[in-house]
Amino acid sequence: MHSMRSMELSTHTISTTQRSFLAVGLVLLCWRLWRFTLLPRTKPLEPKELPYWIPYLGHVRSFFKDFNGALEKGRKYFGDSKEPYSVWIAGTRIYICTSPDDVADLYRNTTTISMHTVIEDMYRWIGVSDSGFRAMFAIDASAQHNIGLRTPEAPAVMINEYHRQQTKQGELFDDLLHTRIIPEFEKELRCIIDGSSPSIVSRSSNGVVVSLLQLCTSAFQSSTTTAFLGRKIWEVNPNLLQSFMVWERTNWKYLFQMPALMSQDMLKARDDIINSFVSYLEIPETERDDRNFFVKSIETMMRDVGCNEKDMAKVLMLHFWAIQGNIYKVAFWTLAHLVHNPSVLEQVQAEVSHGIKGDGQLDEIYLAEKCPLLDSLLSEVLRLTIASALIRDIVAPTHIGGKILQPGNKVLVPYHQLHLNRSVWGEEPLSFEPARFVENPKLLSSKAYRPFGGGKTLCPGRIFAKRFVGYAVAAILTKFDVCIDAEETRKLTDGRGGKGGGLESLPFPRINHTKPSPGASLPVEGDDVLVVLREKHRPVDKNLGELHA
Numbered sequence: 022m023h024s025m026r027s028m029e030l031s032t033h034t035i036s037t038t039q040r041s042f043l044a045v046g047l048v049l050l051c052w053r054l055w056r057f058t059l060l061p062r063t064k065p066l067e068p069k070e071l072p073y074w075i076p077y078l079g080h081v082r083s084f085f086k087d088f089n090g091a092l093e094k095g096r097k098y099f100g101d102s103k104e105p106y107s108v109w110i111a112g113t114r115i116y117i118c119t120s121p122d123d124v125a126d127l128y129r130n131t132t133t134i135s136m137h138t139v140i141e142d143m144y145r146w147i148g149v150s151d152s153g154f155r156a157m158f159a160i161d162a163s164a165q166h167n168i169g170l171r172t173p174e175a176p177a178v179m180i181n182e183y184h185r186q187q188t189k190q191g192e193l194f195d196d197l198l199h200t201r202i203i204p205e206f207e208k209e210l211r212c213i214i215d216g217s218s219p220s221i222v223s224r225s226s227n228g229v230v231v232s233l234l235q236l237c238t239s240a241f242q243s244s245t246t247t248a249f250l251g252r253k254i255w256e257v258n259p260n261l262l263q264s265f266m267v268w269e270r271t272n273w274k275y276l277f278q279m280p281a282l283m284s285q286d287m288l289k290a291r292d293d294i295i296n297s298f299v300s301y302l303e304i305p306e307t308e309r310d311d312r313n314f315f316v317k318s319i320e321t322m323m324r325d326v327g328c329n330e331k332d333m334a335k336v337l338m339l340h341f342w343a344i345q346g347n348i349y350k351v352a353f354w355t356l357a358h359l360v361h362n363p364s365v366l367e368q369v370q371a372e373v374s375h376g377i378k379g380d381g382q383l384d385e386i387y388l389a390e391k392c393p394l395l396d397s398l399l400s401e402v403l404r405l406t407i408a409s410a411l412i413r414d415i416v417a418p419t420h421i422g423g424k425i426l427q428p429g430n431k432v433l434v435p436y437h438q439l440h441l442n443r444s445v446w447g448e449e450p451l452s453f454e455p456a457r458f459v460e461n462p463k464l465l466s467s468k469a470y471r472p473f474g475g476g477k478t479l480c481p482g483r484i485f486a487k488r489f490v491g492y493a494v495a496a497i498l499t500k501f502d503v504c505i506d507a508e509e510t511r512k513l514t515d516g517r518g519g520k521g522g523g524l525e526s527l528p529f530p531r532i533n534h535t536k537p538s539p540g541a542s543l544p545v546e547g548d549d550v551l552v553v554l555r556e557k558h559r560p561v562d563k564n565l566g567e568l569h570a
């Protein structure tokens with residue numbers, strides 16, 4: 022009798038639970054029908070909203086998990102219509118624009134769309150103090166940096182002007198690329214020859230085996246850091262770049278503003294870089310006289326407007342990130358494509374070999390002006406590897422693509438999707454075609470090609486970046502015989518490769534587009550290419566072991 026009663030009770034309990042679930046499900050269903058089917062009919066000019074199931078949170082989970090994957094789902098959900106649509110992320114509506122014409126309109130519109138709060142957020146999130154914030158965003162016409170300017174600028178905006186002056190072709194550009202970067206980069210290459218490069222994995226009779234990712238990380242970042250900050254920075258922190266690489270892998274947590282509990286790795290790397298910059302800035306300027314125009318100028322300006330060293334270090338950290346965070350990745354992907362495509366490698370090698378001068382040095386100007394395949398290759402790599410997104414605030418109703426974007430919301434342009442637009446890049450937009458831009462140079466100015474952003478915030482470092490990578494690739498190809506170490510690379514790939522022993526069966530490193538990045542994406546952690554470098558004209562050393570290649 023007792024057990025009968027308890028069974029009845031439990032049946033009753035289960036059915037109550039089931040009923041509660043049913044009720045919640047029904048409410049959710051009605052809410053979804055209302056929100057994503059009925060409501061949009063009453064507001065035809067509002068961009069449609071990508072449906073979700075959990076009110077308030079919306080697409081939080083899918084965006085955190087795989088940023089570009091979530092955007093790709095949105096594209097497919099709306100049948101690749103290219104109409105602006107919106108997503109809902111924890112209380113924020115974000116409009117997504119993927120049509121090239123809409124993106125061009127967004128860039129042109131500087132009145133109802135604003136970049137301002139995005140920059141302010143970056144300063145706040147990196148921890149600039151209230152007084153530092155006021156100093157960096159106040160417009161003081163009498164400040165030193167504004168003397169002689171027609172329109173006075175806030176220091177936070179003026180920094181980008183200093184970037185432009187440093188990287189505009191002319192004396193300062195030459196000082197940066199020809200006097201500072203190239204000699205430093207050449208030194209890094211000599212470290213491969215003398216065996217001291219940290220990228221060397223093993224040695225053999227034919228040369229050295231290097232980790233391509235490590236080579237690009239150390240050679241590009243060391244030379245750029247020295248070129249900008251001078252040598253003192255290495256006395257302050259010889260391991261700065263290790264912290265920077267942790268920051269590189271974890272800065273999506275900064276961009277997503279993840280709670281501190283889940284971001285210890287990112288916070289530690291950030292603080293380590295900032296503390297190094299504080300110590301660096303505390304060293305008398307006369308002992309750091311080898312820093313470049315850009316670093317000198319922003320330091321002088323920030324001191325003049327009353328920033329302390331801690332705030333200066335935080336601002337420097339943001340710009341160090343902009344300067345350093347992309348070049349090494351673009352170089353990595355370019356070289357990875359080349360060693361995976363030996364016939365393209367040979368063509369590029371042949372093209373750049375005409376840039377070798379009588380003294381054996383490479384003529385950088387020749388490379389920049391007379392090597393169309395190298396230039397096209399870099400453009401194609403940029404097309405495929407950029408995963409950043411432009412993000413802006415809507416400050417007044419804005420007409421875009423036949424829709425009205427409402428103030429108080431944000432708009433996002435995923436460059437990766439723009440770069441995969443089938444009507445511009447063909448039915449297989451992911452296919453790598455190094456000569457694409459030689460065959461159709463107009464693509465470089467296509468509205469669907471924005472590797473360096475556009476409009477007022479077009480990347481000031483774009484010409485410098487492309488020329489540096491172009492030079493570096495040419496320098497590697499002319500100094501060394503280069504090929505992939507097939508056996509060692511295969512070992513890294515966990516059986517991802519295809520059948521057979523040929524190069525085609527070797528898996529290409531996977532690009533990690535799951536996290537937002539202000540520019541190019543890194544490979545998935547652990548993915549790399551092992552490359553054999555043999556100094557050209559160097560006799561084979563018979564005493565060393567056999568190569569795997």
Ligand code: HEM
Binds near residue numbers: 345351412475487540
């Ligand atoms: C291959 C290398 C690079 C890539 C792919 C790249 C990409 C980009 C992109 C996409 C933007 C636009 C962001 C937006 O519109 O919201 C941008 C802006 C910017 N980049 Fe680069 N960049 C590279 C190298 C550099 C270098 C070397 C520097 C400095 C010397 C630099 C400094 C900046 C700055 C300061 C901005 C902000 C401009 C502004 O807000 O007015 N970048 N970059």
